[in-house]
Amino acid sequence: MSEQKRAPETGGDASENGGLAPNEATAEAEALAAADAEIGADGEKQRLEAEVASLKDKFLRAFAEAENVRRRADKEIQDARTYGIASFARDVLNVADDLARALGSVDEAAKASAEGGFKALLDGLELTERGLVKALEKHGIRKIEPKGEKFDPNLHQAMFEVPDPSVPSGTVVQVAQAGYVIGERVLRPAMVGVARGGPKAEAPGKTAGAA
The missing domain is CATH 1.20.5 (Single alpha-helices involved in coiled-coils or other helix-helix interfaces)
Structure with a gap:
């Protein structure tokens, strides 16, 4: 198979x-x-x-x-x-105050009639004051003269009130001591007298801060 x-x-x-x-x-x-x-x-x-x-x-x-x-x-x-010069500037303000007081102690009649050495002294004081103000402004320090303005607690310090209905209440009517600002800050507030008795003044806006 x-x-x-x-x-x-x-x-x-x-x-x-x-x-x-x-x-x-x-x-x-x-x-x-x-x-x-x-x-x-x-x-x-x-x-x-x-x-x-x-x-x-x-x-x-x-x-x-x-x-x-x-x-x-x-x-x-x-x-x-x-x-940075704020502390130094505050000391210089004392000199400015002394000059202002010296000039303020002489009445306008005496200034107008001043002659000779006295006139030269007054002219020298005024020239020195103007030079000092310019020097301060050169470094950003400005004087505050708020008479007639609305009281601003950011710039002014109220020392007393003056009854005076002829102006709005809260208006600065007297300046006991000028104030100063440096940049956007208050170097020294202005010492002022504020009116009381008239229509209420509008509150001013905040314009500067404390140094």
Whole structure:
């Protein structure tokens, strides 16, 4: 009896590759690998983009903080230039007060009739007072002469009341001592007498702060 012929053997069972031929299995593996690589690349790109965004945010915050520090430093320097002489200026005001009192002690009739050395003395005092006022103004120090103005507690200090129904109540009618401001701050408030008895004056707005 002759032997039955065997069927030729194949390269392997297709079931071992999930039902796919070897070429198909290789193609699928390559496709999966390519997909994994693409997903990995996208994930890396997103990570780098997030890192760049974080670094940009940190940079902008640091830049803003540096700008704030620079502005604060500039303001402190400007304030030091403007208000650094405040203590010295207050002492100089005593000299201005003495000059004003010296001139105020001479009545107008005596000034008008002054001659010789006395006139020269009066002229010298007036010239010195004007020069002192100009020197103070050069350094941002201005004199406050509030007579006739509404009383402002930010600039004036009320020393007494004056019954006077002819002007609005709260109007400055006498100045006992001139005041001064330096920059936007009060160096010394004006000592004033305030009217009482007339119509109430409107309250002035805040114009300066204490030095």
